[in-house]
Amino acid sequence: MPDPAQLQSAKNPQRPRLRGVRTILLAWTVVFGACTALSAQGGPPPLGPLPPPLVPPGNPQTPAKIVLGKMLFWDEQLSSDDSVACATCHLPEIGGSDPRSFTSPHPGSDIFFGNANDVLGSPGVAKQDCDGTMLPDPLFGFERQVTGRKTPSMINAAYSPRLFWDGRATGQFVDPETGAVLLFAGGALESQAVGPLVSSVEMACEGRTWDDVRAKLQAVTPLAFASDLTPDITAALATSSNYPALFQAAFGTPVINAGRIGFALASYQRTLISNQSPFDAFLANGPTALTPQQNQGFQALVGECLPCHGGPLLTNQTFQNIGVRPAGEDLGRGAVTGVPQDNGRFKVPSLRNVALRAPFFHNGGKSTLAEVIDFYDNGGDFFAPDLPPINLSFAEEVAIEVFLTTALTDPRVAAGLPPFDHPSLRTYFRRGDTNRDNEVDISDPIATLAFLFLGSVTLVCEDATDANDDGTINIADVITTLDRLFVGGAPLPSPSDRSTGPDPTLDTLDCG
Ligand code: HEC
Ligand code: HEC
Ligand SMILES: [Ca+2]
Ligand SMILES: [Ca+2]
Ligand SMILES: [Ca+2]
Ligand SMILES: [Ca+2]
Structure with missing residues (x-):
């Protein structure tokens, strides 16, 4: 842990900061107005009400596609052994992440459990052949394998031009079956969605093919293992009782393929927009929508956490190395770009609904928001080349924690209300x-x-x-x-x- 006195002297006294009583309003107008220029240089995006996400013209939103995507997202039968749905790892009530993370360690960059490089991830499937034979995994034996990174949220993921902590899912959506480019831009959600179904950690048996996925979806009763179906799903099933019929309703023919699965899952996720938090009332109506302490917290955030967590999403969608772990343990963005400066950089996550999705960071390394705030005050735990010095008073730390905990949660997310409503999984x-x-x-x-x-x-x-x-x-x-x-x-x-x-x-x- 760095010595606070040393840290203090390392700070740049000239660094412009927005502080003081008048800055509540000032901060609000400044980020609203003047940040457009900054944003061009990778600074904070301008503040204002959250606009609807962009929809790629090649995959327009339609009710039939959205409800099909919702069924696919919540159907455990999309996994080889009927035990894992997308939603198993991505639960709305947990802010789009996984309630099992705290007790789901991955050994991280070595083979040992129980040391500091461990990662809290999400259990997927146990390793198995596609004929159902269980295979011993070197790390997890016959137990469920755990992902090597903490599960980020699918809520508001529609805004992210590059998905995953390292941004490896890009806007160009390539059909994994044919290699054809189905979308030239704006299709990061589509690109991401076709990964888990054939990942032998998340949902698939070893060597699962798209023919396997197709054959299964053609044969099963949709959501056979789920209960408490939502009204939109019940209505869709009333007219189309199997997946080929649902694909026909969504795409015009009953053909099931990877591209269509990606399109439907992305369309559903483009409806998962959380924009009814107290912070949204603030974005619409100004500081009177927040309590004095929430205002103070936002003001401290503007002073210390921009540009990274600026704009209505509280992320500028860039990749930064803030010293969560030594870069050598997980190269993050660097492994995707091959650029050495990108080593140890991870995507700046949106802070919306953050209080629901502990533990935090790509490794699940911090259990509480108070620990995260301490981490920033200490200048990161390890070499943090992208992190500007941050110096918070105790009152500011408390106010930021209050702001993060109380102002950013959309009550519909926390309660699983539409559009975040859903069936119950059978593992519930x-x-x-x-x-x-x-x-x-x-x-x-x-x-x-x-x-x-x-x-x-x-x-x-x-x-x-x-x-x-x-x-x-x-x-x-x-x-x-x-x-x-x-x-x-x-x-x-x-x-x-x-x-x-x-x-x-x-x-x-x-x-x-
Ligand atoms: C076993 C758990 C698990 C399952 C099942 C799973 N995911 Fe994920 N998901 C993760 C993890 C872990 C990541 C981050 C991986 C990384 O960054 O390397 C992730 C990343 C994502 C992201 C990117 C979020 C962002 O901000 O970058 C989206 C969107 C997403 N998943 C949607 C889905 C969909 C759709 C499905 C089903 C087809 C699915 N997930 C199945 C664990 C899971
Ligand atoms: C230099 C850019 C930068 C600055 C400045 C910054 N952050 Fe972050 N923030 C990030 C990145 C990058 C991550 C993800 C890091 C990782 O997981 O490796 C992150 C993650 C977080 C998370 C965890 C979110 C989650 O879903 O796991 C919280 C909470 C957070 N930041 C709050 C803050 C606060 C509060 C401040 C100001 C005191 C701040 N950040 C300043 C870049 C920044
Ligand atoms: Ca248990
Ligand atoms: Ca018992
Ligand atoms: Ca370890
Ligand atoms: Ca009973």
Whole structure:
């Protein structure tokens, strides 16, 4: 950790900063007006209400395509073993990221778990042949493989000209089946969407082909394993009950191919725009829309965190090395461009809904926003060539944290309301609900006992039966549930016996 006194002297006193009482208004007008010039040089984009995202002319938004994309995004059958949907890793309620990250380590740049270069990622599929034979993975054995980076949000991803932490998904969308260029620009979402389906870490068996994906989608009942279908999905299924019919409704013929899958998934994601946070009220109506402390936080952000986190999205969409980890561990942008200066650079993420998606950074290395703010105050944890010196007073640190936590969350995202509404995945469960009738009552501990001692019950969702969430199923789970039901014991661990959701703690148990 650098010595604060040293840091202080390293700071440039001439650095222009917006400070003081008058700057709330000043900051607002300045970033609104004068930043257009800056933005041309990679500075902050001008501030103003969030405009709708650009739609590539080659893939216009249509209701049929959007609802097909939504079904594909939420269908676990898109994975080889029916266990992972796009949404498994990208949940709206978690700000578009993954509630399992905290307990899902990837060993990072070495093969050892439990040291500082570990990354908190997202579990995908366990390594397997396309005939269903499980294969041992050198890092994860027969368990689910975990991604090597923290899952970023698909919400507002429509604004990003280059996707992934390193920007490797670009606006030119090349059909992975034919090599034809389907979109010349603006198609980063399309380019990104065709990756996970054939990634043997995320959703695919080893060597999965687009013919495999096609054959599967032609055969399955859409969303067969999901429940609580949303009205738009129910309506689409009422007229088109299988994927070929849904593709026909969206594209005019029943052909299923990679290009169309990419088009539909991108169209759906272009509807996932979060623009109803207190910050949006501020963008429309000015400082009166925020509390004094939120205003102070935004003012400190303008003073210290621009140009990187400027504009209505709070990102300038560039790649910067701010010293989260030594560049050698993950070259980031450098591995894509081959330019040495890009080593250790990662995409500046939008700060919208950020409070919902801990842990933070590309490696999930910071658990709280307070830790992130400390990180900036310390000038980064490692060599941070792109980070200007940042010097926050304690009051500013607190105000920034308040601003990030309270002003940037769209309540529709947090609550999963339209357009962020969605079906329940089958890996969602109610803790304690062994017999999966969607309520926890005496029949559940009885079913667990029957499983344990009579072998007369087959578990559909082991995680639900693991009532105390300790990763094993035994008599303690029966006691925990009985205690909860009849002695007024504490609610069962997340997602609790009162609501449904994914298992936030990774273990060898599975659901579905
Ligand atoms: C196993 C977890 C997992 C699954 C399944 C998954 N993703 Fe992701 N997604 C990630 C991770 C991790 C990244 C970042 C990878 C990187 O930057 O190298 C990512 C990146 C993205 C991004 C880029 C966001 C940005 O700001 O750059 C989008 C969009 C996205 N995924 C959409 C999808 C879609 C669509 C699907 C299904 C076809 C999907 N994801 C399936 C984990 C997952
Ligand atoms: C030089 C550009 C730059 C400046 C200045 C900057 N950031 Fe960042 N910010 C980034 C980059 C790049 C990342 C992603 C880094 C990574 O993961 O390696 C990031 C990530 C974050 C994240 C985590 C978001 C997530 O989804 O994981 C938060 C929160 C954040 N910044 C807040 C701030 C605040 C608050 C300030 C001012 C005190 C600030 N940033 C200043 C470039 C910057
Ligand atoms: Ca490690
Ligand atoms: Ca039950
Ligand atoms: Ca247990
Ligand atoms: Ca668990």
